[in-house]
Amino acid sequence: MTQVLCDSGILIATFDRGDRYHAPCSHFLDDWPGQLLIPESVLGETCNFLRNHMRHGPALEQQFLDAVTVAESDYAVISTTGEDRRRAADLVRQLVAAPLGYVDATIIALAERLKIANIATVDFKFIGMGSRVSTMKPIRWVLQEGWL
Helix, strand or coil: CCEEEECHHHHHHCCCCCCCCHHHHHHHHHHCCCEEEEEHHHHHHHHHHHHHHCCCHHHHHHHHHHHHHCCCCCEEEECCCHHHHHHHHHHHHHCCCCCCCHHHHHHHHHHHHHCCCEEECCCHHHHHHHHHHCCCCCCEECHHHHHC
């Protein structure tokens, strides 16, 4: 099964019809031929954004949680290990001037540990920084390579 690590932007865009990435992100999540992995840090960031920055936020947060926690879902929430958190902290330290935040750094750390080259994001800043510092070569930025 082909796996992809999801960043929060792709998940948030599916709930915001005014977002310029709404249609391609919704299409991607519906049509990805494998498992959609959501790091625990991305789950928290997405829930926080939906709840606090979107109209009808609490209801959207609940819809999102329902979608990712149903037993027969293509989504899987994955937890970071101590090793992942240490690697993320190292990446944040390396790119403190950039800045690369903890959530993006955990995605890179998980990609490296789990050997998952596919990452779905709409954050072009993340793409530029992540490609530079990741030991995972090559990273495949799936939305930019044929989905957008």
